[in-house]
Amino acid sequence: MQRTETFFSPAEREQIRQAVAAAESATSGEIATMIVESSGSYREAQTFGAVLLAGFAAVVVAVAFHHVTIWSYIPLVVGLYFPALLLFRAFPRLKLSFVGRRRLHEAVRERALRAFYEKGLYRTREETGILIFISxxxxxxxxxGDRGINEKIAPNFWGxxxxxxxxxxxxxKGGEALCRAVAACGVxxxxxxxxxPDDTNELQDEILTPDPASG
Known part of the structure; x- marks a missing residue:
């Protein structure tokens, strides 16, 4: 899994910080960017995928040794399940094949909403905080967007x-794309x-990352 600390290079992080500062120079709105490694553990998909992989591998082994019986197959599945589970843990993207699109959509939405409150974006003076959340x-x-923004801009506009x-x-092209997204939000x-005239910078311009305790 890609790490939040290394996904953007130092040069890209500085470009993003400058893009946020430039976008905010013409608005009282506050733009924050945040990156997390994932929005959910998807343990159910991980378990299901490991069971399927273990079952398939057990069939291959049983056929190869010409010993296909229920008494050999079930122990094989159980024995292969844990290596399969380790594989899914080592390569988390494998489990996404067993996660429905709606589940992914809801997981990212809920994690973004939690981040909005954890990072205090709701505390801006005019309720004009906006979070660009990347999972x-x-x-x-x-x-x-916060309440003040949603009163004038429909939430689906940002889609x-x-x-x-x-x-x-x-x-x-994450760094370049994020700078363009920040600029578009600023416009x-x-x-x-x-x-x-009395506007102050209420949120940091640097990319936010999760608190260690929140993941």
């Missing part, structure tokens, strides 16, 4: 920006929330 394992993006950013992540925010 690496799922290669999914969720953009979440196209999130989709473009997700494609950039999958294509290995829209400036239309509805122009910068005030």
């Amino acid at each position: 690496l394992l799922e290669r999914k993006v969720w953009i979440l 196209e920006i999130a989709g473009t950013l997700a494609r950039g992540l999958r294509e290995g 829209e925010l400036s239309r509805h929330f122009p910068r005030r």
Whole structure:
């Protein structure tokens, strides 16, 4: 699994920080970016996948040794289950094949919502905080705005920006794609929330990462 600390290079992190600062220079809105390794453990998919893999491998072994009976097959499945489970743990993306699209969608949405409150984005003066949330394992993006933003901008507006950013992540152009997404959010925010003379920077411009306790 890719680590949050190394996914963006130091140069990309600085470019993203500058992109956030530039986007906020024309709006009273506050933009935060956050990256997590995954939005869920998907243990049910991991277990199911390991059982299937162990079952398939047991068939192959039983056929190879010409000893296909229920009394040999079941012990083989049990014996192969734990190596299969270790394989899924070592390569987490394998378990995504056993996770439904709706489950992934909900996991990322719920993790983004939790991050919004954990990082205090709801505490901005005019309720104009916005979170661009990236979940690496799922290669999914969720953009979440506070109440002040949602009163003027429909939440589904951010879907196209999130989709473009997700494609950039999958294509290995995450830093560039995130800078463009930040800029696009800034343009829209400036239309509805122009910068005030007494505006202050209420959220850090650097990429946020999860607290160790929250994962």
